[in-house]
Amino acid sequence: MTVTFDQDTWSFQLSNSSTVERLTGQGRPDTLLNYSSIGDFMRLLADDENDLFARLHGPIIDRISKSPIVAAWKAKRAHLKDLKHFPQYRRRAFDLYHDAARAVAAGTADEKQLALVEGLAGEIAQSQIIIPAGQILFHGRADWLLAAQRPYPTFVSTSLHPVVARNRAFARTGIDMKNGKPLVCVLELKAPLPAMWGHVGKSQEYELLLTRNLTFKEVDRYAGTKFEVAHLDVTS
Known part of the structure; x- marks a missing residue:
């Protein structure tokens, strides 16, 4: 049986008191958050008027880092020193690869662009990390x-961390949202897919890079007060 990293059961206890307040009996009740579906949790973030996302960032990292499933994926990662294209992609050359991939799809790519696309796609295809069907990514x-x-x-750069995806969505909107409104996509894999592990050093991204030419089918949409959420099925 293939096991996924659970993104449906969310439970957090957030302290609202300092250590001194608790020791002196002046502590306030903790905030308890319990959600049994990713849809409910994403609606919390999408309507987040109290900036809970900032308080949830660390606990979600703790949840991910303690998962034996995630640890098993990390153990299978290809080391950047052994790769050519993925390190270049991560070092802010991602636009070159995206532009090249679009040129390949349009039939206008030159030899250099073709080499970039084939190189990165090849490294992803050879990855030992296979994300199972049913896994949720952001x-x-x-x-x-x-x-x-x-x-x-x-x-497609994805993350195991919904707040990372939320922050990326806002970053991509640009100044005064000139590039569009923030959108967080909740992706459910319908077939196993290889992925490149992009979480290194002190990174908080928990990135899993998926290959090109995937199909994304919208199955649900939610317009929150802060950002929109789209639930998409992913097939190869």
Whole structure:
């Protein structure tokens, strides 16, 4: 039986008191958060008027880092020193790879662009990390192209951390949201897919890079007060 990292059961206890307040009996009740579905939890974040996302960031990292399933994926990661294209992609050359992938899809790529796309796609295909069907991943952006373009022509950077995706969505909107409104995509894999592990050093990204030419089908949508949420099924 293939086991996924559970993204449906969310339970957090957030302290509202300092150590001194607790020791002197002046502590306030903790905030308890319990959700049994990713949809309910994402609606919390999408309507977050009290900036709970900032308080949840650390506890979610703790949850991910303690998972034996995630630890097993990390153990299978390819080391950056042994790769050529993924380190370049991570070192802010991602736009070059995305532009090249779109050019390949349009039939306008030159030899250099073709080499970039084939190189990164090849490294992903050879990854020992296989994300199982049923796994939930998160992706933040500022447009609806992921579901509109079938198949999606370029690579997709995802995260195990919903707040990371939320922050990425806001970053991609640009100043005064000139690039669009923040959108967090909740992705459910319908087939096993190889992925590149991008969480290194003190990174808090928990990135899993998926290959190009995947198909994303929208199954649900929620318009929150802070950002929109799209639930998408992912097939190869």
